[in-house]
Amino acid sequence: MVFAVFAPLIFAIIIPFISRFKRKIHTGWLILPVPLLIFIYFLQFVGRDFSTIMQSTNWIPSLDISLDFYLDGLSLLFALLISGIGTLVVLYSIYYLNKEEQLGHFYTYLYIFMSSMLGVVLSDNVFVLYTFWEFTSLSSFLLIGYWHYREKSRYGALKSMLITVFGGFSLLGGIILLTIVTGTTSIQEMVSKSDLIINSEYFLFILVFLLLGAFTKSAQFPFHIWLPDAMEAPTPVSAYLHSATMVKAGIYLMARFSPIFSEVPLFFVLLSIFGLVTLTWASYMAVRQTDLKGILAFSTISQLGMIMAMLGFGTTYGVFAAVFHILNHATFKGSLFMIAGIVDHETGSRDIRKLGGLMTFMPISATLAVFGTFSMAGVPLPFLNGFYSKEKFFESSLHLEGSGTFVEGLITAAPIIAVVGSIFTFVYSMYLFFGTFRGEYQESELPKKPHEAPIMMLVPPAILVLGVILIGLFPNFFNHVLISHSADAVYGDSVTKKIKFWHGWDSRAFQMSLVVISLGVLLYLTKSKWDSIYSFLPGPLSFNRVYDWIVEKVESVSNRITTFYMTGSLRLYMVLILTTIIIITASTLVFTGGMNFDVNDLAPITTAEIIIATIMALGAIGTTIAKNRIAAILILGVVGYGLSILFVMYSAPDLALTQLIVETVTVVLFLLCFYHLPNLESGTKSFTKTGTNLLISTGYGLLMMLIGISAYNSRFAETISTYFMENTYKLGGGHNAVNVILVDFRGIDTLFEIAVLFGAALGIYTMIKLRQDKGAK
Structure with missing residues (x-):
């Protein structure tokens, strides 16, 4: 595992040298085997009678920090997503980015990010996890700002950096408090000492700091505002970071630490509330967008909110549904980002108002988009994996437990909010597909005549769509070899669920799906009648304005402070x-x-x-x-x-x-x-x-x-002088203690003192020589 984590980082060092040959062969082809081999390595663990695997290497023993890499069902799922989709993204980027781009920079940043994400999901030491966590923020900043000559790219990169690093500092605070309370830096040992954490005087701070770290990274409301602006990154970056990997780091963090808080209702209530609010708000806002990647950005936020809510439900139904949807979302969302990139690449526009009728020109892309969008919408078809996990989401919202007025109110509201958020999910899914591939073709609005993408550019989204279909057709195979093991790792106990397509007409979850589809179709067909509501909600209100105001004030105050003392005096x-x-x-x-x-x-x-x-x-x-x-x-x-x-x-x-x-x-x-x-x-x-x-x-x-x-x-x-006086003659063979100390006991120190003298003498000689030479002229 150690090599699997650091292999992309090692190659990132040599990529700038490899990229010099890009005119003869695209840099992507030379480095494509790296994530592929990592994927194959982790693939060997799938289907086994799973037991956890730990590998440890000393790093900073004095601080109890070692490179402890821990593989269980949850980390295996994420490692497969990171390496598998990473392979497809590299292949896709070969045809998306031409050889005139700064390929050395792009692939260096991408492989640093890949290594960092693998480190996050495999680390058992909390400080190693945090180190990799911050590297994901740094590398994503570089990837989002890859086209740095664009103002929007710089703005999006800085925004993502400020918000996620703020969350990273919060995470660090929580980690430090956890180590103080438990006396260990191992996550697994912290889980075994959950009673100490829960009864600690620092518990509330630990909880808040960890939640802030997860919410900022996984774009939960109100920290979601950085993700839409991050869409200025090249499409391969969006397909990788913002659908399958980085934005799920916060999800992973909550899943990994949830066994610690298994007896804390507040933890699950907060996750559920913020997840449901994020789901509803982001799905509602997605319908408002006109940029293809903007729609997908808000759809990603809504899907992340749904996964966070399912983790927050804290039941076996919720945990199983969350893990299942992590896998499903990566397949259909990754393919849709790639299709959006293909549309932009082949038409010159991502503005859905200028698109339409592209199915005639891009039939393969349209076919792939059908599977991706309909799976995301949760359309009840047996070959769409998104329907299965959407059903599990509804089912988990119906099996909540707890006592207390607040909890009982959440239990009542959760199914309703789940339906409302899913209705808008259906609307933006239909809006995305039909607005792009159906309708009237507007030739005059497009910068270039559309045509189908090269076949190799279609292979990565096609493989992901194949994953959508295979998981839909054989869900219990994937459940047996992967999903159930991941759910067990999160829940801390055996989670056995059967995945079925048909539960009968009397199934409440299926009835909720029918409500979603019925109202979703109605709202989509009447979109032009009601979308003026966005002028009132949110209207002029925007968290982006709050962010811009904060940044402006911080810069203004910093400038005044700096001007005060930077006077040149x-x-x-x-x-x-x-x-x-x-x-x-x-x-x-x-x-x-x-x-x-x-x-x-x-x-x-x-x-x-x-x-x-x-x-x-x-x-x-x-x-x-x-x-x-x-x-x-x-x-x-x-x-x-x-x-x-x-x-x-x-x-x-x-x-x-x-x-x-x-x-x-x-x-x-x-x-x-x-x-x-x-x-x-x-x-x-x-x-x-x-x-x-x-x-x-x-x-x-x-x-x-x-x-x-x-x-x-x-x-x-x-005092050490006693030791020197007793051992000067015995060990050094001299009577003069000072001389023996200088030559024997502190010989290295004396050597460097001589180097100082030599440097000083050389400086004097150089200045005198320069003076003489100048006088000679």
Whole structure:
């Protein structure tokens, strides 16, 4: 598994070199075997009498962080989707992107994302999961902004980054609290310690942080606004990230952590409410869109809301339906995104108002779209997998349990909301297909004459549509080898459900489907009569406006703050930096008990030390009042050379020698750089400036003194000098402890000190040589 996770990342490093041959062969062909082999690797686990598999590699043992990859039914389902659909997306992109594009960039970003998603779904260590989680945000930002010369692409990329990274930080907060409470970084061990988590004082924070992480990533209301703008990415990106992988990362997170909250009704209530609201609102808004990918974006949001709601139901019916629909949605939605890309590629437009009548010109694409849209709509046909999982959704909404007024209200409302959201799902599905492939052909509205796509460009969506049909015809085969194992992993116990097409006329779920189809057909046929409602709901209201306002205000405030301190004044910068250091460090010392000011154990001060210190102090003061540059620099050198003398007195000749050389180089550098130095200020300095300088310099000096004394008096172990004195002769063979320490015990440190001296000498020689050469000319 380790190689399967990192293989795309390894190839991402060499893709820029491979892409140099793109004029001879498309880069996609060269890297296509990578996801295909990963898919084949995970395919071998399908159908087994499944038991979990763990592989572990040490990474940061001191922090209990290791690369623990865990394979069970849930992670296997996602790994197959990531690698399988990833293979089809790479094949599709070969015909979607021409060789003039920056293919090296595209495939590098895509493979980083693929590796990151595999890491998310296979990681058992929460910090490793978070690392991969943030890599998905970063790589998706690069993919969405791939056509960076387009303003909308940059806007969509930034929007997705800001919202998902906000959720990522929330997730990190929840993860940190989980590790504090449980004392482990393993998800499986956290599940076994769910009682500790539920009874913890941090429980509410853990719950909120995890939900924020999942809701932002999986585009749940009200964080859904980033997904429609992400449609500015190339269609292969949309088909991969926004239908099968990235947007389902939040779904995966909730599924993986749901056993921890199995005894917490609030968790499931929140998931159900936000999922149902997302389903209804997004399906309603999808009918309003005119861009093909915009319709599909809102349809994806609504489908994600439906899956989240099913997880929130928390029953065996809900968990099974959620896992089943994760698989089904990936097949029909991935194919529809690819068909939308084909329509755009072959007609030059995605505006559904300009499309119509394309079935005559693109019969194969239209046929594939029929299966995809009708499956998404939940039309009751035995070869459409979407109908089966839609029935399971209705069935799960009818089997809710719980007590309390609020929960009972949710139990009553859930089937109604499920029907309403599904009605609009049916409407936008019919709108998508018939608005594109049926109706009147508008030749004058299209940039180019439509025609069918190349056969190899049709192969990826055809394979996904074949998946729609096969799952529809043989649902229990897929249930036995894959779906039930995934549901077991989520529910934490055996989930055995039979998938049947026909449940009888008295089946309430089937009756709900009939209501959806009847009202859906009616609303679709009368769409022009009622779609003016969108001018009232949402009307001018928009979460996009809220987002834009927040971003604008943050930028405005940041600009004012930056303008305040970025004045070009070096003095102001030093004042701010030193003041911050003084305040933060002093506060830390005081509030953490680090202030340990005790002078009883300090060595006595000798007369020589007092004289040298006084000379250094006078030199420092003299530097500030000198009127001549050369005088100021020479006086400043007195401080450095005085420090060298102190090193000699404290038996540290190596430090003294290093200080002498570096001080000499510093003085020489100042003298050589006179030309670039600012003019010395003339006149008397203001009282405010002088007082500020005096206050900060005094405060900083006192702080360093307090740190030194406190550090000396805060010893938590025996001094190492005892060890050196006892072993100088025994291990080093010398009587001079300092020499033996420098040459033997700290030989590497001495080596680098010599390197510093060499660098300083080389710098001096270079400057002198340049000066001589210039004089010779």
